[in-house]
Amino acid sequence: MRPLIGISCCVKPFGPSGMPNHAASDHYVRVVLGPVGGMPVLLPAAGEEVSRELLTRLDGLLLTGSRSNVCPTHYDGPCHAEGTPEDPARDSTTLPLIRAAISAGVPLLAICRGFQELNVALGGSLDQRIQDMDGRMDHSTPSDQTIARVRTGKAHPVRVAADSGLARLWAGLDYDPAAVPVNSLHNQGVARPAPRLRPEAWAPDGTIEAASIEGARGFAMGVQWHPEFDWERDSLSRRIFDRFGEAASAFAASRSVLSRETIRLPVAAE
Numbered sequence: 001m002r003p004l005i006g007i008s009c010c011v012k013p014f015g016p017s018g019m020p021n022h023a024a025s026d027h028y029v030r031v032v033l034g035p036v037g038g039m040p041v042l043l044p045a046a047g048e049e050v051s052r053e054l055l056t057r058l059d060g061l062l063l064t065g066s067r068s069n070v071c072p073t074h075y076d077g078p079c080h081a082e083g084t085p086e087d088p089a090r091d092s093t094t095l096p097l098i099r100a101a102i103s104a105g106v107p108l109l110a111i112c113r114g115f116q117e118l119n120v121a122l123g124g125s126l127d128q129r130i131q132d133m134d135g136r137m138d139h140s141t142p143s144d145q146t147i148a149r150v151r152t153g154k155a156h157p158v159r160v161a162a163d164s165g166l167a168r169l170w171a172g173l174d175y176d177p178a179a180v181p182v183n184s185l186h187n188q189g190v191a192r193p194a195p196r197l198r199p200e201a202w203a204p205d206g207t208i209e210a211a212s213i214e215g216a217r218g219f220a221m222g223v224q225w226h227p228e229f230d231w232e233r234d235s236l237s238r239r240i241f242d243r244f245g246e247a248a249s250a251f252a253a254s255r256s257v258l259s260r261e262t263i264r265l266p267v268a269a270e
């Protein structure tokens with residue numbers, strides 16, 4: 001039986017009336033059905049109680065990218081510039097969910113916004129417009145860019161630490177750890193790493209591009225780029241999902257049907 005993988009949703013307006021919908025990109029569903037080898041389930045941005053209950057049934061958690069941004073109130077940051085997209089419903093779901101998943105040892109892979117949520121959930125902060133900061137690159141790709149190779153193609157290299165979980169995960173693959181090409185579709189980035197966030201890859205301007213979680217009981221890593229866009233032709237992207245899927249399968253196997261119903265999560269912080 002395939003491990004059950006929760007995919008975080010955003011709340012987005014849909015249709016002529018702008019009715020709020022819970023949505024995630026097809027890329028995430030396809031990558032879970034493909035190299036992850038899991039069974040995808042969309043996690044509505046319905047708040048902490050719903051997600052904690054769902055988590056007891058999950059064998060892995062995939063935190064997705066999104067044009068929206070973590071509300072600065074979660075990291076004591078300055079208000080966003082006018083017009084910056086936010087998704088408070090998603091924040092109120094994913095931030096406690098991340099803490100609960102790490103505490104319970106549920107394998108977790110965080111991508112782009114998900115990576116930023118991982119950092120904030122564990123006590124870190126974000127820079128809101130990297131491209132406006134001295135010495136920093138423009139990491140954003142215009143969302144109205146229609147040329148696929150620009151929109152999701154490789155944009156800059158990242159340097160991967162030799163003694164890192166990412167380097168171990170990529171063992172045996174042919175690549176240059178000093179310059180791994182990645183795509184880039186973000187305006188924000190890690191400012192103050194959370195105490196348990198272990199940076200493992202950096203862009204040329206110092207932007208943290210990947211990290212693992214100190215002391216995590218299971219697979220727990222995040223990347224600022226989007227491996228879900230090119231896993232079919234990029235072995236490094238594919239490997240990330242292979243290993244996440246293996247961890248989810250192992251987690252599923254470690255839970256009997258009985259214990260699946262009895263997994264207890266730590267009491268939610270007051």
Ligand SMILES: N[C@@H](CCC(=O)NCCCC(=O)O)C(=O)O
Pocket residue numbers: 064065066067068069111112113114143185186187188189
């Ligand atoms: N909004 C945040 C996170 C960026 C992110 O997750 N990008 C994915 C965009 C997907 C798409 O445009 O198709 C930031 O800007 O840093």
